[in-house]
Amino acid sequence: MVQFVHPATKDITLAGVLSALADPIRLQIVRGLLQESGCLSCTAASPCPTIAKSTLSNHFRVLREAGLIQTSKKGVEHQNAVRAADIEARFPGLLMAILQSSVAEAGA
Amino acid sequence: MVQFVHPATKDITLAGVLSALADPIRLQIVRGLLQESGCLSCTAASPCPTIAKSTLSNHFRVLREAGLIQTSKKGVEHQNAVRAADIEARFPGLLMAILQSSVAEAGA
DNA sequence: TTCAATAGTTCGGAAGTATGGGACTATTGA
């Protein structure tokens, strides 16, 4: 049975998006989610295995509250997906610009 | 006599840019600087007169360290300018996307 | 049904960060 949990924020704010993605770990989580067809459990989406579970949970909470991801629960796992369409509707071009900058930085 | 002070960061990082602009006051400072032909003193660029001088000074330090602005000293005032070309060279499209999102948010 | 395993959340303390008041520096103009 799949059910939505932790309903994501209704109103996505710019400050929320920027401060959420200002953290390199959260940015990598979002990048990972978009690459992997957009659905991963929390631990699977972790960019670094040494991060404490509680810290990771906190990062996902921040991403949810910023309206960047939506989480549904399937069995014991949580499935996380980027709300790409909602973000694009609210702030056209923003997410892509940030992700491209992230690629540019990694490539440098 | 004009002289450069507080040399701005050499390497502009994405995390630095995002966390600097995640603060609404700093984002408004950058918007204000770009509107007013890009040069304003610290107090003139303050979006809100009730902010403490020390807090404002701190915001400008963050913007400088993120590489977003350059500060030169002319007499008793500091002149601040957005390093638009440097930012564009490092992260094409990023600053414009953020500023347009800011306008979109304010208009909503 | 009971028990263990797994996935996340919540709590609390330690460490880091932001805010603003007051003292300080530097420049100008009287």
Next chain:
DNA sequence: TCAATAGTCCCATACTTCCGAACTATTGAA
């Protein structure tokens, strides 16, 4: 030389972030 102005520096308080430990919820097996 003195007062005024623009910013910076320092410090105390308040707020965040990180992690370990305890907790909840779901599944699957004995």
